């Protein structure tokens with residue numbers, strides 16, 4: 001992560017990949033500029049928030065012109081280290097893990113699942129979506145220094161044990177899909193993803209903040 005990203009608020013940093021993906025699509029369609037309204041409609045973030053987010057990088061928008069797509073893209077690419085491919089390891093090649101291996105992350109984000117691990121003999125030695133699956137026994141010997149992130153898709157009861165080994169092996173970030181609350185040292189960053197929580201949040205918003213036709217979509221506190 002570079003210095004610039006350290007200075008921007010975390011909520012803004014979280015939205016950067018969203019902006020980046022949309023701008024990349026615009027660029028691929030040959031578009032050179034985008035208005036904040038267009039951006040807002042596409043990424044479902046209100047234009048005031050977009051302007052505030054972008055203000056952390058200096059005044060990039062011009063009245064009546066909008067934002068220059070190429071300029072923004074090159075800026076975000078630098079900020080998000082998009083010029084570099086980040087290698088990721090995946091642990092647990094079950095229903096969820098297999099789906100991730102089939103999904104080509106590299107197409108939109110510069111991340112790539114380099115290798116996967118599982119405990120099941122049936123899976124070890126196979127190749128899923130072009131990713132080799134190794135035995136979990138080989139975790140320490142196969143994980144190389146250039147893989148900073150692991151995706152955890154093992155059963156909850158295996159999560160902490162695997163986490164301890166990942167940290168020992170030098171991983172610095174974990175994307176945890178298991179329901180287990182894992183304990184890690186301060187220097188390790190864990191992001192927890194739980195579809196049930198996201199669904200509950202959506203249900204809550206539908207019930208308490210139903211949207212009206214033509215209403216601008218606000219920023220949801222759950223994503224902030």
Ligand SMILES: NC(=O)c1ccc[n+]([C@@H]2O[C@H](COP(=O)([O-])OP(=O)(O)OC[C@H]3O[C@@H](n4cnc5c(N)ncnc54)[C@H](O)[C@@H]3O)[C@@H](O)[C@H]2O)c1
Nearest residue numbers: 092093094095096118119120154155156158177178193195
């Ligand atoms: N976050 C979410 O929204 C969400 C949604 C669905 C499932 N989940 C969770 O994701 C995890 C995976 O779910 P799933 O449906 O893919 O389960 P699954 O049972 O299909 O897959 C688990 C895989 O982990 C492997 N495994 C078991 N113990 C292991 C170990 N010690 N080391 C390495 N591999 C091991 C199994 O062989 C299996 O291939 C579960 O914890 C589940 O609760 C999360």
